[in-house]
Amino acid sequence: MKNDQVAKIAKRLTALRDEILKIIDLRDTAGGGNGAMDEIDQANELIEKEMGFVMSNNMRANLKEVEEALDRIAKGHYGKCLHCSQEISPKRLEVLPFARLCVPCQEKIESKNR
Ligand SMILES: [Zn+2]
Structure with missing residues (x-):
């Protein structure tokens, strides 16, 4: 894979990580209010559109996968x-930018x- 392709994916993954963090944060602070839920839905939709796949409800698991992919990029074996290597x-x-x-x-x- 070429460096510029990896750089592009790194950018997408970083943006994705920020979105996931935002959703987790909103969920944690939502506290039963309904305004935050709309924001979470919007962010979910954005991720689905941008990344071309549907996020599971388990945001923390997704976050881990994204961070692991970023880690592999940083270490140069993305x-x-x-x-099977x-x-x-x-x-x-x-x-699927974080495919393992x-x-x-x-x-x-x-x-x-x-
Ligand atoms: Zn394989």
């Missing part, structure tokens, strides 16, 4: 499958869990 296809990373596994490994694991 874009490699953690299982093969390069993950840039197309996959575009859809290449498609074949992911499919193997998913078929095992089924």
Whole structure:
């Protein structure tokens, strides 16, 4: 994967991390008020639109994945499958910037869990 592609993804991941932090913060301070919920919904929508996938309700788990991806970028081994060390296809990373596994490994694991 080229450096400029990684830089682009790093930017997206950083923005995503900020959005997730915002949502967590809003949830923590919402305290039953309904104004904050609207903001959370809006932020959720933004993430879905920008990142092209639906966030799960578990924001803290998502945050961890994003931070781990940023960590891999910082250490210079972003874009490699953690299982087989093969390069993950840039197309996959575009859809799922914090993907840890290449498609074949992911499919193997998913078929095992089924
Ligand atoms: Zn793999």
